[in-house]
Amino acid sequence: MPSEDLISDRTPIADDIRPLAIEARGLVKRFEGTTAVDGVDLAVPEGAIYGILGPNGAGKTTTLRMLLGIIDPDAGVRRVFGHDRPHEIAKLIGYLPEERGLYPAMKAYEAIAFMGALRGLPLEEGRKRGRELLEKHDLGHAADRQIRQLSKGMAQTVQLLGTLVHRPKLVVLDEPFSGLDAINQGKLERMIRELAEQGTTVIFSTHVIHHAERLCEGVAIIAGGKVPYAGSVEAARDRIPAQVRLETRATDGRWRNALPDDARREGNFWNFSLPESGIESLLKALIEGDAGILSLSIERAGLHDAFVHIAGEAAARALEADNAAGAAK
Template sequence: MTDYSVEATGLSKDFGGFKAVDGVSLQVPSGSIYGVLGPNGAGKTTSLRMTLGIIDPDAGQSRLLGGHAPRAVRHRIGYLPEERGLYPGMKAREAIAFMGALRGLDWREGRRRAAAFMGELGLERVVDEKIRKMSKGMAQMIQLIGSIVHAPDLIVLDEPFSGLDPVNQERLEMLVRRERDRGATILFSTHVMAHAERLCDRIAIIARSQRRFEGSVDDARALLPMQVRYTPRGDADAPAIAALLPAGAERRGDAWYFPVDDTAIEPLLARITASGFGVAGLSIARPGLHDAFVHIVRQVDAAFDADATSDAVEEAAA
């Protein structure tokens, strides 16, 4: 046994000459919530499908739940694909039980668990409603419950928040935490940073078909300097304040905004205190995961564009 529920190494996949995934590796600690983040088309879905053995990689390998080949432990996995699909004529309870039965769960136990899950989530009013009568978001919640009704050890969710309203997003977050507390490992993909920031123990960021970052949410946020919002007292002299603050400080209304390195915070506070301008307001905060994500992806895009320009120049010169 290992400390990782997912160990994917060097996964690569080409589709018609397009490198969809290029050497992606993932190590997901057991009992954790792990997010795979990236822009649309970055390679997240293909990486997850190779990890689960749904499609074969051109290179690399994946081992799950203690070092097993993915297909050998498929009954211990719950998977919500990006493409949603339920039988429209089935009632919600039966649809959930049916999905559980496909993974070896007794039908009657599946129906009992379906009702329990739906009651816990406040969905008991639709337990016997047919899928065709449900909204897209509600049907998605039913499929999600069906993906975990058999109490899997590993839960893989591909863009699970897409199409859900805020109420159902909150229900899904509660469900993810509940399953983690039960002992399951959750691996999900998303391009919405707020969910990852609230839920994830660790994240990987994929951009341009490669993994560009791996670590905790705090590790990602630490890639950017602190952001300061400072408001002096009274009608302070703007040029004098600008000279006091770091280069590039921007005034918006009465406040000034600027980044500052961790080591420069205390000297900055000492200068402000000694200046006599006073402090009507002051906040110092680390940028959020959204800012870190944009920073990483823009760096990758800039490097890609620079390489493309260099190649074009070389071809023209030849």
């Protein structure tokens, strides 16, 4: 792997001057002649919540494993906190894989301590922190229960706490919301926000757009192993002009000449893209022309619309199919 290659110092968020927790350029991974990841670039500032968004099979898990040094790329460069061999700084990283796995006979607090010990945390300290974490997250009553005695949601929370018990600087979560009910999804979102408030960098993969939209300041959209977009959520949404819906009392007049070329009329309503110059000059023309403004709303594109625009309808349909399959479980 060409570790001597320099990586761009660009960040995914405009004017962001924070150092990078994760940086990657041109990551490629092939399995038995099939290219799973093809030229991925990423730049994640320290303390950010960053999402890798795409349908199942898009290359999300492979990308995360390359970033962590679990597997090496066939081409490209990746660094975590400046290290090009991420496995050598494993104590700084907490990783929750998509494939969940705990020893069923272990008690909950022991399972957390065991996971911490794998990252270098002394076992006794891990046991103490394990009980404290369970208590903090309303699971103190389950500390001495075996994993097999816990509900699925509780067991997933235990594994997540085991990912955090050694207090990592970087937390990597692969499809962390999968299989959680709405209540536990909300709890996980709060935990992720709390980690970021403490300065921890969080990167997670997901095929659920609303989690990325609510939590992330930056996203990488991945489809077919490629990343057609990596940057801020705001910039992704801005790829599509905001839409204006205008209702006027008058149906005609010179003010109509001020409407954009794409304006479409529906009765007394007009729908059009927000002009690049803004709404002010149009409002002035409407008022001076006695259009009689009854209502005016401006709606920005959501991340779902941006995903369709950037990744294409086929990738969006695959994403929706994944969501439907997950809801049916």
